Amino acid sequence: MQVVIEKVNSKDEEQAVIKAVEITDEISGAVELLEGDSKGFAVSREGKTYIIKASAVYYIESVDKKTFVYTKQGCYDCKYRLYELEVMLGGYFMRCSKSMIINLKKVRNVKSQISGRIDATLLNDEVVVISRGYVKEVKRRLGI
Amino acid sequence: MNKLKLWLEQTMMISFAILVGILIEGLVYSFTGDPLCSFSMSWLQLLSIVITGAVCSIPTLFWLTDDLPRNKFILRIIIHCIGLYAVVALLGFVFKWFEHLDGFIFMTVIYFLVYIFVWLVTLWFHKRDDNRINKALDDIRDDE
Numbered sequence: 001m002q003v004v005i006e007k008v009n010s011k012d013e014e015q016a017v018i019k020a021v022e023i024t025d026e027i028s029g030a031v032e033l034l035e036g037d038s039k040g041f042a043v044s045r046e047g048k049t050y051i052i053k054a055s056a057v058y059y060i061e062s063v064d065k066k067t068f069v070y071t072k073q074g075c076y077d078c079k080y081r082l083y084e085l086e087v088m089l090g091g092y093f094m095r096c097s098k099s100m101i102i103n104l105k106k107v108r109n110v111k112s113q114i115s116g117r118i119d120a121t122l123l124n125d126e127v128v129v130i131s132r133g134y135v136k137e138v139k140r141r142l143g144i
Numbered sequence: 145m146n147k148l149k150l151w152l153e154q155t156m157m158i159s160f161a162i163l164v165g166i167l168i169e170g171l172v173y174s175f176t177g178d179p180l181c182s183f184s185m186s187w188l189q190l191l192s193i194v195i196t197g198a199v200c201s202i203p204t205l206f207w208l209t210d211d212l213p214r215n216k217f218i219l220r221i222i223i224h225c226i227g228l229y230a231v232v233a234l235l236g237f238v239f240k241w242f243e244h245l246d247g248f249i250f251m252t253v254i255y256f257l258v259y260i261f262v263w264l265v266t267l268w269f270h271k272r273d274d275n276r277i278n279k280a281l282d283d284i285r286d287d288e
Binding site for chain 1: 146211212214217218221267270271273274276277278280281284285286288
């Protein structure tokens with residue numbers, strides 16, 4: 001497929017137009033990736049509801065059947081389950097353990113432990129663990 | 145399927161390391177002018193090496209694949225190393241790898257060299273994966 005990239009002056013002008021005979025898995029994946037950052041979803045904190053963009057999320061954790069979304073501004077409650085968010089966000093959001101979804105775009109670096117699990121240091125200096133069972137998927141998402 | 149793949153990988157790695165150990169043994173005897181330098185190997189001995197590699201890989205699948213904190217994992221490695229040494233000594237006795245004490249000592253030295261070799265290779269794989277993942281993350285990381 002021919003790809004044309006045109007430079008624009010502002011973020012508001014950014015858009016992607018895909019012309020295709022049919023929607024293949026690759027195209028769906030590309031759409032998912034492109035839309036991922038702009039998708040928003042509802043979260044709440046101290047009784048107030050907010051819509052946050054997926055691009056603001058560092059990671060999402062499930063504790064005692066409650067879902068918590070972590071951003072630079074802090075932690076929010078979320079009504080969605082992890083598996084719903086995983087489908088909804090797609091792209092670079094992926095499971096890193098049974099109870100956590102990580103935004104790969106917010107990972108500063110990774111370091112493998114002797115046990116095979118990976119410690120991922122996020123841009124906010126928090127360290128989250130990528131279980132060894134999910135390492136293969138991380139590599140696949142990154143095209144390795 | 146992953147466990148089967150891991151088992152085959154470990155079997156090949158351990159078998160290869162044992163063969164390298166035997167090669168080193170042959171070279172040592174050769175340089176010291178020992179008449180044993182002209183020793184030969186039968187197919188049965190080669191088969192016994194592969195069987196040892198396969199048997200020694202089994203505990204790894206169930207003992208060293210859990211996500212554990214570093215300290216607990218290192219403790220497991222120590223127990224694994226000692227337990228496996230007992231298994232190898234038993235298999236060595238069954239397959240008649242040694243007849244005298246010096247042969248047993250040599251086998252012991254080779255065992256620990258192989259054990260260290262396998263871990264060094266594993267750590268090298270981890271390091272290589274870290275570099276590849278970090279490089280891929282550099283391309284997608286958000287600016288903050």
